[in-house]
Amino acid sequence: MVRIGAILSRTGLLGIGLALLAGCSDTWNNPYPDSDAHVNTLYSAFSERPKHLDPARSYSSNEVEFTGQIYEPPLQYHFLKRPYTLIPLSAEAVPTPRYLDAAGHALPDDAPSAAIAETVYEIGIRPGIRYQPHPAFARDAAGRFRYHALDAATVEGISRIGDFAYTGTRELVAADYVYQIKRLANPRLSSPIFGLMREHIVGLGELGTALEKAAQARPDAALKLDDFKLEGAQVVDRYTYRIRIKGKYPQFIYWLAMPFFAPIPWEAEVFYAQPGMADKNLTLDWQPVGTGPYYLSENDPNRRMVLKRNPYFHGETYPADGEAEDRQAGLLAEAGKPLPFVEEAVYSLEKETIPYWSKFLQGYYDSSGISSDSFDQAVQFSSGGDPQLTDSMRDKDIHLVTAVAASIWYVGFNMLDPVVGGLGEDRQKLRRALSIAFDYDEFISIFLNGRGIPAQGPIPPGLFGYVDGVAGMNPYVYEAHDGQIVRRPIEVAKKLLAEAGYPNGRDAKTGAPLVLYFDTMASGPDAKSRLDWMKKQLDKLNVQLVVRGTDYNRFQDKIRKGNAQLFEWGWNADYPDPENFFFLLYGPNKKVASGGENAANYDNPEFNRLFEHMKDMDNGPARQQVVDAMLEIVRRDAPWIFAYYPKSFGLRHGWVHNVKPNLMANNTLKYRRIDPGLRAERRAEWNQPILWPIALLLGGMIAVVAPAVIAWRRREKSRA
Numbered sequence: 001m002v003r004i005g006a007i008l009s010r011t012g013l014l015g016i017g018l019a020l021l022a023g024c025s026d027t028w029n030n031p032y033p034d035s036d037a038h039v040n041t042l043y044s045a046f047s048e049r050p051k052h053l054d055p056a057r058s059y060s061s062n063e064v065e066f067t068g069q070i071y072e073p074p075l076q077y078h079f080l081k082r083p084y085t086l087i088p089l090s091a092e093a094v095p096t097p098r099y100l101d102a103a104g105h106a107l108p109d110d111a112p113s114a115a116i117a118e119t120v121y122e123i124g125i126r127p128g129i130r131y132q133p134h135p136a137f138a139r140d141a142a143g144r145f146r147y148h149a150l151d152a153a154t155v156e157g158i159s160r161i162g163d164f165a166y167t168g169t170r171e172l173v174a175a176d177y178v179y180q181i182k183r184l185a186n187p188r189l190s191s192p193i194f195g196l197m198r199e200h201i202v203g204l205g206e207l208g209t210a211l212e213k214a215a216q217a218r219p220d221a222a223l224k225l226d227d228f229k230l231e232g233a234q235v236v237d238r239y240t241y242r243i244r245i246k247g248k249y250p251q252f253i254y255w256l257a258m259p260f261f262a263p264i265p266w267e268a269e270v271f272y273a274q275p276g277m278a279d280k281n282l283t284l285d286w287q288p289v290g291t292g293p294y295y296l297s298e299n300d301p302n303r304r305m306v307l308k309r310n311p312y313f314h315g316e317t318y319p320a321d322g323e324a325e326d327r328q329a330g331l332l333a334e335a336g337k338p339l340p341f342v343e344e345a346v347y348s349l350e351k352e353t354i355p356y357w358s359k360f361l362q363g364y365y366d367s368s369g370i371s372s373d374s375f376d377q378a379v380q381f382s383s384g385g386d387p388q389l390t391d392s393m394r395d396k397d398i399h400l401v402t403a404v405a406a407s408i409w410y411v412g413f414n415m416l417d418p419v420v421g422g423l424g425e426d427r428q429k430l431r432r433a434l435s436i437a438f439d440y441d442e443f444i445s446i447f448l449n450g451r452g453i454p455a456q457g458p459i460p461p462g463l464f465g466y467v468d469g470v471a472g473m474n475p476y477v478y479e480a481h482d483g484q485i486v487r488r489p490i491e492v493a494k495k496l497l498a499e500a501g502y503p504n505g506r507d508a509k510t511g512a513p514l515v516l517y518f519d520t521m522a523s524g525p526d527a528k529s530r531l532d533w534m535k536k537q538l539d540k541l542n543v544q545l546v547v548r549g550t551d552y553n554r555f556q557d558k559i560r561k562g563n564a565q566l567f568e569w570g571w572n573a574d575y576p577d578p579e580n581f582f583f584l585l586y587g588p589n590k591k592v593a594s595g596g597e598n599a600a601n602y603d604n605p606e607f608n609r610l611f612e613h614m615k616d617m618d619n620g621p622a623r624q625q626v627v628d629a630m631l632e633i634v635r636r637d638a639p640w641i642f643a644y645y646p647k648s649f650g651l652r653h654g655w656v657h658n659v660k661p662n663l664m665a666n667n668t669l670k671y672r673r674i675d676p677g678l679r680a681e682r683r684a685e686w687n688q689p690i691l692w693p694i695a696l697l698l699g700g701m702i703a704v705v706a707p708a709v710i711a712w713r714r715r716e717k718s719r720a
Contacts, residue, residue, distance in 0.1 A: 029687055031348070031364055037680045040343040042656075042672060043365050045350040049301035054284040055259040056183045056191045061572075064259065068666030069307055069345075070132075070290040071262035074123050074177070075253070077665040080322030080331060083464065084576040084664045086257060090172065090291065092124040095256075099248065113616040118202065119245040121252070127239055129172040130312040132295035135161065136271035137168030148270055155276035161287045162297075169312050172291050174241035176263030181233040181243070182225040183264060187212045193260055200252060202232030202244040222273040226266065248616045254575030259666075265289060293340040293670045307345040307669070315339075318658075318671065331660055340670035341658075360651070361396070363683040366674065367652040367659075375449045378651060387450065387649065396686075397654030403661030404453055404461045404647050406573035408581065411438065411641035412600040416562045416592060420516065423604060423637060426500045431638035433496035434516075435477045436488050438537045440643045447530055451649055454478075454487075455642035457631045458581045462663065464619045465578035465627035474635045474642065490540050497541055505542030515544045519564040521555045559599050562592040568643075569599055576664055578627055579615045585634055586611045602639035655679040 032043070046065070052058040055071050074091035077084050086094050099107040102117040131137065138146040146166055158164070181201065184191045185208035198205035207230050211223055232244040245252055255261055268289040272282060281287075286299055293313045298306035320335040334341070350356040353371040360368035370378050379387050379400065389400050413431055415421040420431060444452040456474040459466045466472065470480045478485050494504075501507065502514045516538070522531065531547050538545045550558070558564045574580050583589055587603030589596030610630045617623040634640070652659050655675040662668055 029362070030683070031359065032346075037683075038676045040341075040674060040676055042342045042345040042669070042674055044345065044347050044367065045356050045359075045365055046305065046347050047349070047351055047356075049349075050305075052285050053288045053296070054189065055180065055262045055264065055288070056186070056189045057285065058259060059192045064666040065347075066296065066305065066307065067259045067262075067288065068292075069294040069669045070288045070292045070296060071259045072129075072291045072667075073257055073259060073262040074125070075257040076667060077257060077662060078322075079319050079662060079665060079668060079671050080326050080660060082323060083462065084662075086253065088126075089257070089667075090125055090129055090263075091256075092126055094253070095121045095123050097121055097245075097250070097253075113248045113613075116248040117246075119248055119252070121243045121245070121256075122236065123174075123177070123241055123243070123256075125172060125174055125177070125239045125241075126314070127171070129291050129314040130169045131172065131265060131289060131291050132310045132312060133167035133169055134268065134271075134289050134295075135164035135167050136265070136267040136289060137170050138164070138166035139168055145267070148267070148274075150274050150276075152276060155274065155280070158280060158282070160280075161282060170265070170267075172263055173238050175235050176265050177241050177261065178230070178233045178235055179225060179266055180260075180262060180264040182207060182228065182230050184260065185211055185230075186223060186225070187215050188223070191260070193255075197255075200245050200249050201230075202246055203230050204232055222269075225269075250616060250618065251575060251577050251579055254577065257664075258574075262290065292667065294345065301349065303349055305347045307347075309340060309343050313340075316670070326660070329660075331658060334658060334673065341673040342669065345669060361686075363653065363679060363686055366656045366679075367650060370449075370649045370651060372449065375649075379449070379649065381450060385450070393651070396682075399652050399654065399659075401650040401652060401659055401661060402647060403663060404645050406460050406462055406576065406663045407570060407646050408455055408458060408460055409568065409570040409643040409646065410455070410458075411643060412567050412569050413639055413641075414562055414564050414566070415601045415603065415639055417565050419514075420565055421601075428637055429496040430500035430502070431641075432476050433493040433500065433541065434538070434543075435638050435641045436493035436496070437490065437541050437543075438534070438641050438643070439487060440641075441487060443530075443533065444644055446533065447526075448644075448646075449649075451647045452644035453647060455644050457635060457642055458585065458640070459578050459627070459631070460573070460581070460645045463573065463576050463578055463581070465624065465631075467628075476635050476638065477642075493541060497543075502543070505544075513542075513544055515546060517546050517548055517565040519548045519550060519555060519558055519567045521550065521552050522568075523549060559591055560595070562601060567599070571597075573663070579611075582611055582614070582630060585639060600639045602634075602637070604633060604637060607633045607637075653679070653682070655682070 046062060048062055050058075050063040050066060051060065052063055053067055053070075055067055058064065058067050072090045074089060075086050075094060076089040078087050088094060098120045099109070099111050099116045100118045100120060101107055101115055107115060135147045140146050147164060181204075183189060184194050184197055185204050187208065194204070194208060198208060207228055210228055214223055234242050236242050264284070268284060272278075272284060272287075277283065288296055291310075291314065293310055293316070294307040295310050296305065297308040298304065316339045318334040318337045318339055320332070322332060326332050350359075353373060356365065357368060357371065357374045359365050378390060378393050380390050382388055387400065387402060389398065393400075413420045421427065440454050444450060444454065453461070456472055456478070461468070470483060470485060473480060473485050477488060479488055480486075497503070497505065501509070505514050506512065507514065518531075518534065520527075520531065535545045535547070555567075559567060571581065571584060584597050585600065585602045585607065586596075586598060587605070587608045588594060589598040590601045590603060591597070591599045592601050607630055610626055610633070614623060614626040614630065617626065648661070655678040657673040657675070658671045
């Protein structure tokens with residue numbers, strides 16, 4: 001009898017089987033090299049290529065995930081403290097504003113806003129901070145820049161930043177911050193905050209005009225910003241610069257914690273401005289240059305982006321203080337230790353949520369959001385309505401991280417519209433009736449898997465001015481029962497509607513049905529179900545809702561011209577101050593005519609007066625009183641249906657430490673700590689190869705091939 005092993009050997013099946021089995025190691029499906037199993041690397045993903053990484057242009061959340069780790073503005077938010085607290089980053093201290101009158105004389109800190117002509121911030125920078133390694137700083141033995149005068153042939157041979165053989169660094173100086181502020185006015189960059197900042201920084205608007213003329217006169221020449229002066233941003237000495245603000249604008253201090261005000265070295269602009277560089281994607285938009293704990297070592301947005309630890313990072317330590325519960329949560333275990341903890345962060349492109357979710361469960365991503373498709377697998381609600389992890393998640397030592405976003409979604413009424421607009425009592429009652437009818441408690445449950453909180457006004461939780469519980473309730477839409485906030489009955493809405501002149505949803509004078517028009521950019525199956533839900537809300541009042549779908553550009557045009565009647569909109573906080581939400585309802589900011597962010601075109605003189613007073617006040621009881629008065633006005637007038645404050649749900653594996661949601665800070669990667677050994681253990685445990693299909697396949701192949709081989713051997717022997 002011929003041995004099976006000999007048959008397999010002669011037919012090559014043994015080699016195939018051994019190869020298959022050899023390929024099934026513990027990391028048989030690992031998307032990363034086996035050599036990286038124990039490296040101190042964080043693994044994450046992105047779904048859309050960041051469009052701008054230049055701090056003068058970048059304003060999107062998917063961009064700041066990278067820019068926040070690379071650039072260092074003078075200030076940052078304390079990682080753990082709440083309410084959100086500004087602390088120094090590259091600055092020596094949080095600057096204290098000085099107030100001057102029109103003659104340039106100093107004023108006391110409590111001077112009335114009307115007397116303040118200018119606010120001055122003098123910012124001292126810590127000496128010894130250095131930029132990341134970059135070829136823009138490289139010099140030869142004679143001290144000349146190696147790469148500031150490249151010829152076309154040299155540029156043609158370069159495909160990525162790593163192709164340059166030499167790099168260098170230099171110390172951060174105050175002039176780099178002034179240079180960046182000037183860049184905000186560069187017309188070729190189209191900074192999204194130039195329009196706002198020109199209203200506040202002395203001389204920035206004039207600088208923009210001068211740069212526009214220079215750009216038109218020499219369209220192919222680089223703008224040399226050092227040739228242009230800016231009164232509102234001046235170098236005092238090597239480590240100090242001064243910013244002058246028109247009047248009083250206390251919210252400006254928050255902007256100093258955003259990448260817009262991070263330093264940019266002039267060498268980087270000269271380097272990238274050379275002919276042919278932009279064609280190779282060698283620009284600040286693709287290859288940023290900063291002083292932060294990380295630098296972008298790889299930018300292949302069709303595959304992956306990699307942040308590596310900056311070898312010249314000036315150093316920082318993990319915070320030693322926080323809130324009372326932080327110590328119990330283990331968030332102070334690293335107090336005083338040097339940052340950053342992670343050596344590298346690898347972000348892979350994942351356009352679809354299902355592959356991302358699968359790799360997270362296998363341990364190949366360290367954290368994950370929760371899509372609607374996977375929500376029930378990850379989260380369940382207790383009888384009290386509290387979110388908690390499912391048993392399968394807890395078994396994997398996965399942790400749930402939740403936070404209410406500093407954001408709001410609302411349905412806006414065009415206050416210029418003859419039907420739903422106006423400040424008359426009947427129009428107020430109409431809008432309040434609709435506000436009651438739109439049951440956003442139900443919406444949050446159906447469409448958001450409970451990931452939201454019904455909004456009681458324009459200010460979200462976590463910001464000064466927000467009041468929790470019954471004391472902060474919108475009494476025009478909700479009422480309290482036994483300490484619980486519940487939506488007013490639909491009968492109240494029907495009564496208000498009748499008092500507004502539309503009994504049972506019909507015009508009291510003509511008998512015509514009340515028809516409202518809702519403009520939206522929403523599309524797709526999920527959008528259809530949401531729009532159907534909106535129609536059903538108004539069916540309760542016998543009011544008809546006509547949905548007018550449109551594309552983004554057309555929608556924006558209708559809002560800009562005031563041609564919409566009802567629309568859905570949202571806003572994310574730029575900084576933690578009620579002014580950043582109340583300005584959305586400030587009359588002079590109306591979208592129509594002024595082009596401001598007041599898309600509802602709401603214009604109440606009393607609200608405007610209080611806004612102008614409130615925006616310049618320091619936080620305290622007096623300011624809270626003004627905020628409360630403003631909330632009463634907008635709740636009564638109801639220019640918005642206050643829909644909900646979004647609530648984010650995220651997951652992290654047990655090997656990821658120092659995770660606390662910080663909705664203002666964008667530079668939190670440096671605080672993360674990874675346990676690579678535990679991660680490698682868990683990956684091996686969760687990704688054991690399944691060998692029985694291979695064994696079954698080999699058995700089947702043997703069963704098919706062996707009889708034929710045996711028969712062939714017998715024929716060979718008989719011939720012999």
